[in-house]
Amino acid sequence: MIIIVIRTLILYTLVVVALRVMGKREIAQLQPFELVVLLMIADLAVIPSENIGIPLLNGIIPILVLLSANLTLAWITLKSEKARDIICGTPSILIKQGKIVEEELKKNCYNLTDLLEELRIKNVPNIADVEYAILENNGELSVFPKSQKRPTIPQDFHIIPPYEGLPLSIIMDGKLNTKNLQQSDKDLDWLKDELKKQAIDRVEDVLIASLDSSGTLFTQAKQRK
Incomplete structure (x- = not known):
């Protein structure tokens, strides 16, 4: 039993x-x-772990060979665009300028039900609103709505919103992140004052405290037993 555990x-x-x-x-x-x-790596790992009669190297060597082959192919696809098209394939345009390309649907074994389902997943319930739909190499569907149907953005109204950076997690499950606190240009006294405003006396009583780029601290206390 111990041998099986160690091999696994x-x-x-x-x-x-x-x-x-x-x-x-x-x-x-x-x-x-x-x-x-x-x-293949998953299958190769299962066999030696189940059967102690099979040498452990019979599982390790094939896994290393597959890993080396994968890294080699990844390097080739990184350096050569032609090789990338051969190995990974090329994206397929299923909807072009608002029209469904039937040849591409048949080529990719993609029926209309699949297409409509993917559009709904992308929050596009009406196929008439789609300008382009591209089936990527990994099977994901990229959807581009028609210009008059896409959501508006501040640039449409010539508005420049204030900068929004990534929020910093100051406290996680009662533990203070001193690095993020220093990065936010705040100190421990400021943090304690902010916590007291929300009737929290200790850092250990905080479930999460997050500071956004505008200087607003979001805090949620732990549930008291």
């Missing part, structure tokens, strides 16, 4: 490292060859 932990660590080396993309963002590598 070794293979688990190797798979985690392999996935970490492959990058931080989500499953839906993987290219086809990356998805194949991911599935």
